[in-house]
Amino acid sequence: MAQNIHIKLTLRNTMLDQVNSAIGASGLLRIYDGTQPADADTALGAQVKLAELALSATAFAAAASGSIVANTIADDTSADATGTATWATFTTSAGVRVLDVSVGTAGADINLNSVAIAVGAKVSVTSYHLDIAA
DSSP states (O other): OOOOOOOOHHHHHHHHHHHHHHHOBTOEEEEEOSOOOSSTTSOOOSOOEEEEEEBOSBSBOOOBTTEEEBOOBOOBSSOSSOEEOOEEEEEOTTOOEEEEEEEESSSSSEEOSOSEEOTTOOBOOOOOEEEOOO
């Protein structure tokens, strides 16, 4: 069955602000190799954490126009492992996954200049935004 869902702008903004609230203070962006889990509630399996970047004290600016934009994301100055980045997750400061996204070099939720990450290398994400379509 086809869906043609349209959500009121104020509700889209509220939903996005709830993502920000769920991440809470000083969340993390963790980048992994392997298969992205079916959803953010599915336990990790053999995926390897390649890098961990600190989010700002408040991960995202307040939602506007159905979009949230990440505040500054700190570099990981020394990647945890070597591998091919395929997905990432935004977590609470305690590491509880809130939002999983794809990673690639083009057409992914997060686009890196290279998905090949080497242990000890610097990993940067300069911007991220999440939209809920009308």
